[in-house]
Amino acid sequence: MNVILIGYRGSGKTTIGKKLANQLWKDFVDVDHEICKRFDNSSIADIWQTHGEPRYREVEVEVTRELIHRTNQVIALGGGTLMQPGAREAVEQAADAKRIYLYADPTVLHRRIEADAQTAATRPALTAQGGGLDEVKAVLNDRDPVYRAVADVVFNVTDITPDEAVRLLVTKHL
Numbered sequence: 001m002n003v004i005l006i007g008y009r010g011s012g013k014t015t016i017g018k019k020l021a022n023q024l025w026k027d028f029v030d031v032d033h034e035i036c037k038r039f040d041n042s043s044i045a046d047i048w049q050t051h052g053e054p055r056y057r058e059v060e061v062e063v064t065r066e067l068i069h070r071t072n073q074v075i076a077l078g079g080g081t082l083m084q085p086g087a088r089e090a091v092e093q094a095a096d097a098k099r100i101y102l103y104a105d106p107t108v109l110h111r112r113i114e115a116d117a118q119t120a121a122t123r124p125a126l127t128a129q130g131g132g133l134d135e136v137k138a139v140l141n142d143r144d145p146v147y148r149a150v151a152d153v154v155f156n157v158t159d160i161t162p163d164e165a166v167r168l169l170v171t172k173h174l
């Protein structure tokens with residue numbers, strides 16, 4: 001079975017996904033990381049700068065389709081993966097998969113994004129707002145219904161640590 005983690009930037013898909021995979025004896029794969037590998041391990045910011053976000057999104061769909069067809073993995077999607085129709089279809093149609101939406105309050109997401117040293121390289125602005133709390137609120141508002149529509153489980157990570165999230169996911173949802 002694949003466990004597929006859905007959620008906004010900073011929701012902990014990568015952090016929780018690695019720990020969860022370890023606990024469940026599954027392989028951990030991260031859509032963002034797999035995309036970067038296809039651009040000589042460039043950062044997301046560099047890929048968007050050089051090739052443009054649309055090219056990144058095309059590769060995101062290809063990578064998602066490929067990963068979904070393997071098994072026994074914890075898959076961390078990118079925050080925007082489900083907004084690409086081809087990737088969304090692949091995730092919706094995935095056989096033998098548990099799709100988990102890691103929900104967090106936008107204020108907390110923004111705080112975690114701001115505090116993360118990886119942000120400059122991995123989280124270029126998504127709108128003309130140029131990042132910031134208003135962007136998180138606006139983009140999450142658009143995406144939240146899509147994340148919920150695809151998810152089998154909505155799991156709130158606003159007030160818990162990654163370790164606690166893993167413990168609860170394993171005992172209650174997997």
Ligand SMILES: Nc1ncnc2c1ncn2[C@@H]1O[C@H](COP(=O)(O)OP(=O)(O)OP(=O)(O)O)[C@@H](O)[C@H]1O
Nearest residue numbers: 008009010011012013014015079112116160161162
């Ligand atoms: N539950 C949590 N409590 C506190 N900090 C957290 C929690 N989850 C993640 N973090 C921190 O938030 C930052 C972002 O986490 P992470 O990179 O796992 O998010 P992500 O969902 O993979 O984001 P992206 O979509 O941009 O890849 C990291 O610094 C991580 O340590």
Ligand SMILES: O=C(O)C1=C[C@@H](O)[C@@H](O)[C@H](O)C1
Nearest residue numbers: 009032078079080122123124
């Ligand atoms: O929310 C988004 O659109 C993104 C989230 C990250 O996981 C990366 O996929 C990239 O920074 C885009």
Ligand SMILES: [Mg+2]
Nearest residue numbers: 013014032076
């Ligand atoms: Mg990540």
